Amino acid sequence: MNYRALKNEWIEANPETEYTPGPNGAVLIPPANSKVYLHWLNDKGKLVNTYTMTYATLVNSRVKIIAADRTARIHAIEL
Numbered sequence: 001m002n003y004r005a006l007k008n009e010w011i012e013a014n015p016e017t018e019y020t021p022g023p024n025g026a027v028l029i030p031p032a033n034s035k036v037y038l039h040w041l042n043d044k045g046k047l048v049n050t051y052t053m054t055y056a057t058l059v060n061s062r063v064k065i066i067a068a069d070r071t072a073r074i075h076a077i078e079l
Contacts (some may be wrong), residue, residue: 006079011075021059024079026077027077028056029075030054030057030074034067034070034072035061036067037052037068038057039062
């Protein structure tokens, strides 16, 4: 096969949303000129890691998306 169609969706972070990617992960693309934070939590709900997403980012596990501008529309493309 010469191509593979990728499932994609739009995520509205108002101001925060949890997102779980598919089994192969997903690429999250933030809006231009915005600040979006990714928070990874452990099983008990404690913060493990934080990342400021300014570029397209590959995510392999459940993440909480937080929009600094109170709202952000993020394009998620599953691999």
